[in-house]
Amino acid sequence: xxxxxxxxxxxxxxxxxxxxxxxxxxxxxxxxxxxxxxxxxxxxxxxxxxxxxxxxxxxxxxxxxxxxxxxxxxxxxxxxxxxxxxxxxxxxxxxxxxxxxxxxxxxxxxxx
Amino acid sequence: xxxxxxxxxxxxxxxxxxxxxxxxxxxxxxxxxxxxxxxxxxxxxxxxxxxxxxxxxxxxxxxxxxxxxxxxxxxxxxxxxxxxxxxxxxxxxxxxxxxxxxxxxxxxxxxxxxxx
Numbered sequence: 001x002x003x004x005x006x007x008x009x010x011x012x013x014x015x016x017x018x019x020x021x022x023x024x025x026x027x028x029x030x031x032x033x034x035x036x037x038x039x040x041x042x043x044x045x046x047x048x049x050x051x052x053x054x055x056x057x058x059x060x061x062x063x064x065x066x067x068x069x070x071x072x073x074x075x076x077x078x079x080x081x082x083x084x085x086x087x088x089x090x091x092x093x094x095x096x097x098x099x100x101x102x103x104x105x106x107x108x109x110x111x112x
Numbered sequence: 113x114x115x116x117x118x119x120x121x122x123x124x125x126x127x128x129x130x131x132x133x134x135x136x137x138x139x140x141x142x143x144x145x146x147x148x149x150x151x152x153x154x155x156x157x158x159x160x161x162x163x164x165x166x167x168x169x170x171x172x173x174x175x176x177x178x179x180x181x182x183x184x185x186x187x188x189x190x191x192x193x194x195x196x197x198x199x200x201x202x203x204x205x206x207x208x209x210x211x212x213x214x215x216x217x218x219x220x221x222x223x224x225x226x227x228x
Binding site: 002004033035041042043044045048056058090092097098100101102103104105106 | 116146148153154155156157158161201207215216217218219220221
């Protein structure tokens with residue numbers, strides 16, 4: 001158990017809808033990262049927060065947004081969903097930006 | 113543009129033998145490298161790392177080698193065990209340069225199967 005909690009585990013929704021994925025980092029970890037793993041793809045970095053502030057952005061679509069709250073949990077919001085957004089979304093956390101990342105078990109999003 | 117490549121999608125090894133997983137990178141700014149292991153229905157788990165100031169790092173049965181001039185790293189598992197069967201991801205970052213803020217660039221992964 002990595003200590004990173006992601007909810008829900010599975011999400012099935014229709015095109016055009018909006019969903020929110022939630023992540024609770026390990027106790028004490030200030031950095032939260034979101035990654036996307038599509039079919040046959042490696043993990044693609046989406047966005048990173050450190051202690052509530054956005055620190056780095058990857059190839060995150062404009063339809064996607066995230067935030068980290070004062071209690072350090074984070075949410076990833078995906079809107080105007082398309083079939084191609086179907087993927088595994090992983091959250092990870094670390095104590096500092098120089099520490100190895102610890103991943104949650106992911107949220108599997110299926111857009112129909 | 114795939115900056116981290118794992119060219120072998122899969123590797124099959126007999127229990128007790130050595131497993132060697134390879135990874136190549138193209139971005140010369142990368143200075144910190146990690147290996148993650150992933151079981152089905154779980155998130156990746158950190159295995160071992162190496163910074164660019166070293167060329168080898170060991171942790172028990174796992175050793176990572178870094179060849180900076182060739183932009184190549186490898187993970188050796190000796191001896192291999194059936195429980196090592198998983199997907200192995202190589203990842204890289206520009207930690208030491210202070211530009212990546214912890215962002216990791218992952219390879220596509222290699223499926224390792226260790227047969228009893």
